Amino acid sequence: MEFANKEYFLLLLLLIPYVLWFFLYRKRSEPTMRMSDTRAYLTAPKSWRVRIINLPMLLRCMAFVMLVIAMARPQTRNSWDNRTVEGIDIMLAMDVSTSMLAEDLKPNRIEAAKDVAAEFIAGRPNDNIGLTIFAGEAFTQCPMTTDHASLLNLLNNVRTDIAARGLIQDGTAVGMGLANAVSRLKDSKAKSKVVILLTDGSNNMGDLSPMTAAQIAKSLGIRVYTIGVGTNNVARYPMTVAGGVQYVNIPVEIDTKTLSDIAALTQGNFYRATNNKELKQIYQDIDKLEKTKMNVTRFSKRYDAYQPFCIAALLLLLLEILLRNTVLRRLP
Structure with missing residues (x-):
């Protein structure tokens, strides 16, 4: 598979500051509760919601990757055999x-x-x-x-x-x-x-x-x-x-x-x-x-193959929105 607009892959570099912001700065602005001592919570079992708490962020990143690939215009090879x-x-x-x-x-x-x-x-x-x-x-x-x-x-x-x-x-x-x-x-x-x-x-x-x-x-x-x-x-x-x-x-x-x-x-x-x-x-x-x-x-004709990546990006975004507003919804 070839890409007609390979320069769009540079947009993937934007994921680096986003991931750093998410883990280093975003969590500082989230609501917290003061506890006198948290040692009792160290051995407490984690629920499945806690284990997938960062899944929406991962889905958002994957959707961004799919959109960048679609913008790069993936195409089949055009060649003589x-x-x-x-x-x-x-x-x-x-x-x-x-x-x-x-x-x-x-x-x-x-x-x-x-x-x-x-x-x-x-x-x-x-x-x-x-x-x-x-x-x-x-x-x-x-x-x-x-x-x-x-x-x-x-x-x-x-x-x-x-x-x-x-x-x-x-x-x-x-x-x-x-x-x-x-x-x-x-x-x-x-x-x-x-x-x-x-x-x-x-x-x-x-x-x-x-x-x-x-x-x-x-x-x-x-x-x-x-x-x-x-x-x-x-x-x-x-x-x-x-x-x-x-x-x-x-x-x-x-x-x-x-x-x-x-x-x-x-x-x-x-x-x-x-x-x-x-x-x-x-x-x-x-x-x-x-x-x-x-x-x-034999001659093989070139055609754009971006549609599967657009569909994947849409599905990933829908799943991220669904999780964020249902089982992983945060209050306040």
Whole structure:
């Protein structure tokens, strides 16, 4: 812990004259009673009130110390931390087309995918991980980072309504999603570079075919793990009609051949997830990837930490006032 205003600690020197005044001069002004002989009181037992008679003064001094520390502005250290850790560079490419609202996975495909991805991210604290989302178009939701708190926050904000509201075109641009993720890995110095591509459909949008994007990934030494999510045949889908929701069965059209070819070309693996349990197991399998060394630079932000000292000073003063006006009250 550092202090921004260390000069305030000089105020602690004021305690020396105060303590001297209290014990040497203040007691002289207190009421006294003359006794002809005090030898009988020398062996008399002392009550607990007598033993803590100076406690209010001690509490007052401690409160003053706490206030001086608060005035000195205690702060956490602000520093850069460079260290070498084990990890790989990973881009998650996630389909956010409106079909991801289908409820064959619980509560639906997109939420199930986000939950498992969040668990995967939390289990790999040393990895550079980024997030690409795609529907009819693709863009980077979060570039690769070891700041997983920010990454998880951005992942949590992923919604399928960006296509429904017209912010991007709806559809499934698998090639564009893969290409966007690959572009984030092309300058990586890590020995292991991985894209985890999750989709529930087949490529029907975009200017770049999935296999062309896969060829680019292969040329850059990037392995692609593809996941086709959704049950076989049909899936339950909520459709908005006349201000309400009507459930309809939509066909599940996953281009398993293209996804399998992408994985095979880039020396990755293709997986099918028809329920939450299978999806979770897939991420656990991918979690067993090899690791490589990389340098990580972390920055810790400085913030003031005076509040506990102010609270302690207030409590000490309240306790001192309470004792002085109750059990240690002096008459007259």
